[in-house]
Amino acid sequence: MADKQRRKPGETREKLMSAALALVGKGRHFASLGIREVTRQAGVVPTSFYRHFRNMDDLGLQLVDELGLVLRRMMREARANVLQADKLIDESVGIFISHARNNRSFFMFMAQGLAGESRAVQDGIRSEMRYFASELANDLRRLKVADHLSDADLDMTCDLVVRSVAFSLTDILVISPEDEYQEEQVRKRTARFLQLIFVGAAHWNSRPE
Amino acid sequence: MADKQRRKPGETREKLMSAALALVGKGRHFASLGIREVTRQAGVVPTSFYRHFRNMDDLGLQLVDELGLVLRRMMREARANVLQADKLIDESVGIFISHARNNRSFFMFMAQGLAGESRAVQDGIRSEMRYFASELANDLRRLKVADHLSDADLDMTCDLVVRSVAFSLTDILVISPEDEYQEEQVRKRTARFLQLIFVGAAHWNSRPE
């Protein structure tokens, strides 16, 4: 072998993470993956695994970090594209679904991790969701929609929004990626969910408890 | 051994299902369980497994059926206890949380199965949720709340309600069963989610779009 280590540093690490993600994308559950299986998929010898991760949970944790990047990219795109507040929901749902389509494995990993067996991964994903919700609340404050809501109520609303969208993940991920009709159904339904929530938020203080 | 088969029929089957559930309750993910592991936990020889199930997915499917029974029992209790419509939300959320507490493993299995690796189990759980939502819609129709909503809109609302409650599972199941304070927090938050949704539903037709 002439070029055994001619690779740039961290390449194997990424190959391993991609391999795990690829297996998840093929329908496997992350919790059922083994070290040997992942290294095999990555085309790497099993011992290499330990050069980068202590165990599978560790790899999962680092995947959560990368997931955070994906989510931030998505948020940035949403901020850039949502100009008028009246199209906010439809645009955002559309962006979310297209990201879910383009990063299928990542979002599958996220859906799995929410009820996964590693507590640390679970907490990581939940924390990403909280961050996302709080950023959404900030954006809404900036856009001056829902000015009548208290901070706590706005936070709650955004939390519910993020949860509803996250649950839609389980809808998107079970339909095949080519089935555009069903994807459109999910898109519409998710958008209506959010509309319902925002109607509720609009009338919230008029019936505070 | 005097009493090798003195057991009533189906006992081993139940022991195996309980064993799998027990392992899930201990924090393991169902997808990572093996046949030998389950039989070991059940105190049964590995070969016995095949007398009742073809593989672990099969066992999972039968667990979904039992999960259906648990949910129906919960629904019955809710119907018996919710007398006035104004206490509907708080009562129902309370009943849900107490069931989640008393059947922790079952609900963990449910939360896991939603993004699990067996498509059949996934579909089974989703179908249970749809059934639950449609029953809820029927109840609300009977109670004459939300008379102004079309059938489709009421269905959507109930769908969102069921999803929100289901998502709260991931909140309940990560906190330790003794932590009553945090449990109370989850209870309150879930109830407020539902209130928000119902406020939205109450004003829905005024902004049908």
Next chain:
DNA sequence: TACTGATGTGTACAAGTGTTCACTGATGTG
């Protein structure tokens, strides 16, 4: 009573598992 099917047991085996060890070549630093 003899037969049949369901349910249980023990043994066996090939394949796969996580992890350790000693070794090798490349890379960057004094």
Next chain:
DNA sequence: CACATCAGTGAACACTTGTACACATCAGTA
């Protein structure tokens, strides 16, 4: 240049895994 570190390799280990097979015991039935 010498040297330490990093990131790769293959061989070996002790176990675990899913599954097959032959056999034993019971319940019900003809």
